[in-house]
Every structure is written in structure tokens, then in C-alpha cells.
Amino acid sequence: MALQLQTLETSMLKAIPxxxxxxxxxAGDLADQISKVLPGEIKKMAVQLVAIEQAxxxxxxxxxxxxxxxxxxxxxxxxxFEITLTAVQALINALLDIVxxxxxxxLGFALL
Amino acid sequence: xxxxxxxxxxLVALGISACSVQLVSPYNxxxxxxxxxxxxxxxxxxxxxxxxxxxxxxxANARVEAYAKTxxxxxxxxxxxxxxxxxxxPGVINCADLMKRLGAGAQSDIxxxxxxxxxxxxxxxxxxxxxxxxxxxxxxxRLHAAACATNNPNFSNDCLHGFxxxxxxxxxxxxxxxxxxxxxxxxxxxxxxxxxxxxxxTSTSN
Numbered sequence: 001m002a003l004q005l006q007t008l009e010t011s012m013l014k015a016i017p018x019x020x021x022x023x024x025x026x027a028g029d030l031a032d033q034i035s036k037v038l039p040g041e042i043k044k045m046a047v048q049l050v051a052i053e054q055a056x057x058x059x060x061x062x063x064x065x066x067x068x069x070x071x072x073x074x075x076x077x078x079x080x081f082e083i084t085l086t087a088v089q090a091l092i093n094a095l096l097d098i099v100x101x102x103x104x105x106x107l108g109f110a111l112l
Numbered sequence: 113x114x115x116x117x118x119x120x121x122x123l124v125a126l127g128i129s130a131c132s133v134q135l136v137s138p139y140n141x142x143x144x145x146x147x148x149x150x151x152x153x154x155x156x157x158x159x160x161x162x163x164x165x166x167x168x169x170x171x172a173n174a175r176v177e178a179y180a181k182t183x184x185x186x187x188x189x190x191x192x193x194x195x196x197x198x199x200x201x202p203g204v205i206n207c208a209d210l211m212k213r214l215g216a217g218a219q220s221d222i223x224x225x226x227x228x229x230x231x232x233x234x235x236x237x238x239x240x241x242x243x244x245x246x247x248x249x250x251x252x253x254r255l256h257a258a259a260c261a262t263n264n265p266n267f268s269n270d271c272l273h274g275f276x277x278x279x280x281x282x283x284x285x286x287x288x289x290x291x292x293x294x295x296x297x298x299x300x301x302x303x304x305x306x307x308x309x310x311x312x313x314t315s316t317s318n
Contacts, residue, residue: 033308033309036305037305041298041301043287044298048287048288048291051278051287052291054278055269055274055291056266056273057259057266057274058258058269058270060258061255061259061274064254065291065292068248068252068295069298071247071248071295072248072299073298074211075241075248075298075299076298076301078237078244079237079241079302080305081210081211082236082306083305083306083309085136085205085237086136086306086310087309088135089134089135089136093132093133096131096132096133100131
């Protein structure tokens with residue numbers, strides 16, 4: 001079966017809601033992950049910074065510990081970046097699956 | 113940003129021809145369980161140090177020298193985790209470079225001053241984070257050495273309460289306990305969340 005431009009265009013336009021739904025699911029998952037992680041870590045860090053200040057640690061120890069707190073919070077942000085990339089990857093692959101399905105259906109054989 | 117968009121466009125184009133893209137390494141069950149075990153072991157070690165430090169008869173056992181094997185074991189486990197991460201690294205993202213551009217995660221004063229480096233060429237964010245976890249272990253060991261030295265005049269606050277319950281602190285659950293290991297625990301947690309986000313979703317519908 002020859003690929004008709006009109007057929008492909010119509011099929012791809014029809015797939016837009018499906019693609020938007022895939023994007024919504026991925027964005028929702030990402031928002032869930034971030035809301036699960038970030039507020040808890042901010043609260044923990046605030047509690048710990050106050051505790052370090054009150055604990056009577058030697059000055060050099062307290063200074064080093066505060067610096068480590070900052071670095072480990074950066075680690076959380078790096079982790080969230082990796083989680084974001086994971087969600088972006090899932091979204092791109094979901095969209096590619098939709099394109100693949102539409103093209104293959106329009107062609108009548110598995111090109112992609 | 114322009115370069116990032118260009119890279120994204122190339123990835124999408126490559127993806128269409130390959131039918132899928134891989135920006136991040138997949139979920140790894142071994143890595144996930146190693147991280148959970150490490151988190152548990154750090155908490156156990158902190159309790160053990162605090163217990164030794166609390167008793168004058170065992171106070172000397174709280175010194176870092178008594179835990180040398182523990183720190184070596186953790187480093188060996190993290191190095192193994194790094195190998196697992198490197199094997200699965202798709203090599204698309206250079207996380208250290210990206211973080212520097214974003215102004216976050218750059219080598220800090222403390223890490224730089226210690227001559228340690230968490231950077232790795234073309235490492236994805238998971239591998240980069242594991243490198244930073246190793247630095248966190250080294251830093252914790254140095255804190256331990258300073259806090260629990262038997263000649264530390266502030267031993268009680270630094271060692272006993274640093275690894276146990278901090279004195280004079282408004283209690284806020286476990287978050288304010290074992291303050292000296294909390295940054296290390298946070299980095300481990302960050303990696304646990306990454307694995308959790310990558311874990312394939314199992315369908316709950318019948």
C-alpha cells in the first residue's frame with residue numbers, strides 16, 4: 001500500500017490527544033516524584049542546621065558539617081535532575097511509539 | 113541553552129530513526145539494594161560509635177581507627193556501584209559539566225580543599241552522584257577522626273552527641289540524631305530516589 005500524505009497527516013493529527021496524554025502522565029509522575037522528595041529534604045536540612053548550631057560542636061567541626069550539608073543538598077538536586085531526565089526519556093519514547101504506530105498503520109507494514 | 117536544544121533536536125531525530133532514545137541508565141536492582149543496605153549500615157555504625165563513646169571503658173573504641181575496615185568496606189561497595197553505573201551509562205549527558213553550567217553541583221570549597229574530586233569524564237548524573245557519594249564517605253571519615261580523637265577536649269559533644277542524640281537541641285525526631293552522618297545519608301537517599309524513579313511501573317489493574 002502506498003503511503004498517502006493525506007492519510008498520514010490525518011492519522012498524525014488524530015494521535016495528538018494520545019501524545020498530549022502521554023506528556024500529561026509523564027509530567028504528573030515527575031511532579032509526584034519531586035513533591036515526594038524535595039519538601040522532606042528541605043525540612044530535614046533546616047532541622048539539622050539548627051541542631052548543628054545548638055549542639056555545641058567544635059567550631060571547625062561545625063563549619064565542615066555545614067559545608068557537607070550544602071554539598072549533600074546539591075546531591076539531592078542532581079538526583080532530581082536525573083529523575084527529570086528519566087521522565088523526559090519516557091515522554092520522548094512514548095511520543096516515538098505513537099509516531100511509529102501511526103506511520104506503520106498508514107503504510108500497512110512495519111517501517112519503523 | 114541553544115546547545116542543549118540542538119542536542120535535544122538531534123536526540124529526537126536519532127530517536128525517530130532508532131524508535132527509542134536512552135538519556136539515562138535503566139533501573140538496576142543490584143544498585144538499589146546496595147544503596148538500601150549502605151543506608152542501613154551507616155545508621156548502624158553511628159549507633160555503634162555513640163554506644164562506644166558513651167562508656168568510659170569503651171570510649172577508645174569510638175576512634176576512627178576502630179572503624180577503618182568499615183569505611184574501606186563502604187568505599188569498596190561504592191566503587192562497585194560506580195562500575196555498575198558506568199556500564200549502563202548511555203554516554204549522552206556529561207552531568208558534571210552540565211551542573212557547572214547551571215551553577216550547581218560544582219566542586220565546593222571543602223571538596224577542593226581536600227584535594228578530592230567527584231568529577232568523571234562524560235559521566236551521567238547517576239554515575240556522577242555515585243562519585244560524590246564516595247567523597248561524602250571520605251568527608252564523614254575525616255569528621256569521625258576529628259570528633260572522636262581521644263585527645264579531643266570537646267569529645268562528648270563532638271563524638272558522643274555527633275553520632276548519637278545531639279545535646280541541647282530541640283528534638284525533631286530522627287532528623288536531628290547522628291548529625292555527623294546525615295549528609296552522607298542524604299546523598300544515599302538521593303540515589304535511592306533515582307532508582308525508585310527508574311523502577312519499571314507494575315500494573316495494579318487486573
